Amino acid sequence: MTQQTDVVVVGGGQAGLAAGYHLRRQGGLDFTVLDAEAAPGGSWQHMWDSLHLFSPAEHSSLPGRLMPAQAGETYPDAVHVVNYLTDYEKRYGLPVQRGTRVDAVRRDAGRLLIETDSGTWRARAVISATGTWSRPFLPAVPGREEFTGRQLHTVNYRWPTDFAGQRVIVVGGGNSGAQIAADLALDGRIEVTWVTQRPPRFLPDDIDGRALFDVATARRRALDAGHTDTGGVGSLGDIVAVPPVRAARDAGLLAARPMFARLAADGVRWADGSAVGADAVIWCTGFRPALSHLAPLDLRGPRGRIPTDGTRVLGEPQLHLLGYGDWTGPASATLIGVGRTARDAVREVTGLLT
Template structure:
């Protein structure tokens, strides 16, 4: 046996629940599993491919300090207090997640790669991992999106002689000093990248598919519910989910107002092709660049679920609450409407509630019926 109770010969280990991912959604689910009496490494296991605690936050760029983070909601049962807003968010939230795992004895296995989830024997799911297989009665998938950066394809892209990179490997503004940079994408990450790069770059150009929508005033509970409802409707239909942020618009902060006044946030429509030295539009306009930064979002990291055939013709997984419609043993948290920190907390709790009902039914079917 290794330190997690997994046999060294990589034999199949049986548990009631496997949680894949230890970001906000995965830790929330693990907390509620623990709170309802399940024991880590005996009744459930949490697997994470990252080298350390922090979920996707640990990979965020250093210039994204904690003070710039919008809407970070505490994990259930433990507040995040006394954080220095000047520290990188990767450090602040990484330390918080590590302390959370310790306090509630969640015993996350890392780094562990989950290769596939497929139908097993006796009504269980077989989870194939780098530390051996698990046979489980239920699965909570909390893998998020960070591992699936979306790169649009444009004619001539392979001919560009400069550098192309994505938000997923954005290093911060310092590497763009004196360069001509095109930022593609109208979301929160794209505007944050653009505003800080503009302070050091020789020239910046902002390109988006749609006109940006700016949001003034407070974003309250009613607005939040309306935004989540739009995303939720897509997953009910089995369509690929949009992020909650994509339907809320960009908050009109003082920094954004200043960037608009200074011409930094002057939006250009999408170019039609990429040239060896930059980009070009159909009307003949061109812009030369040294770097193209794709702030074009992410897709759900669910390829390991492919053997279960959960996808609908629309390309997404149809979900009711957190449960996959095609398989009640599979719950997706941090997916679609729960892809926010507060949504992930709620989804973790909801998934555990439904899984306990599933486990109770399974126990009743195993237990002999006695007749008085």
């Protein structure tokens, strides 16, 4: 039997919870949140053991509820974030249906039909908030199939003890690459080679997520007003110097090498003929938006991205995309940034349906 509701939110991580908060606060619409995870916390429950936020707790909060400080930590760890999201969901009584994977969204006589692995929903509007964690990106590097060691992505990394006594290549010049390279290098039992596409750019040590959010917001406002693009966060650097990264950098353990030309059976090779042996390669090469459930709507533009005005999809006004990065709102892939974008999305949905 098909269940009926006004709004379906796809995804119960930080973006989905922010949307649920504003739907609850706005009132007047029935809604449900469908989440594929078996437990609360979104992608935070799958992060590596040493990961910490870039900002203090009070600057890493969803709307309506400050994140409490974590004892002994300036920057909370991922477990603290999961506990916060779990409490947040319970505090606001958000109707999250867990263990429900959305397979497809289709048009159906003026409504949207949401097909899941446990039944079908029919809604007047959909807010897609599935994030990117479930869609890791691996570059097409020559020889990747030849390498006989272990290959894994950021999503599969947990702790350095898995690599004790091994030679590890870490690929990627962003925050994940720097943090995982630092985590491994500081262990002392691992031979780490950090490889980046361009020389790594560390932000000043006093810059954290608070300043990054302000810069991203100012950039979006300037662009909306027709001013020249200042480059936003990207103009400052690529890597936040959180304490472990700073410690590894200052100890000389984060000297990056340029990107290699290919993988071989026993390691990596550069164009000049130099080589490094490896037992494992960790690809910290980013993610793509997890939007395969929207494929039946045929919304992608010429470059593969779904065109939007803010969060509203131009080809389907009953659909909003939330939390996929600056594309769908300044800093909307962050805890502190998604609240404002979620508020605007819910206002638009409410205006459309009431």
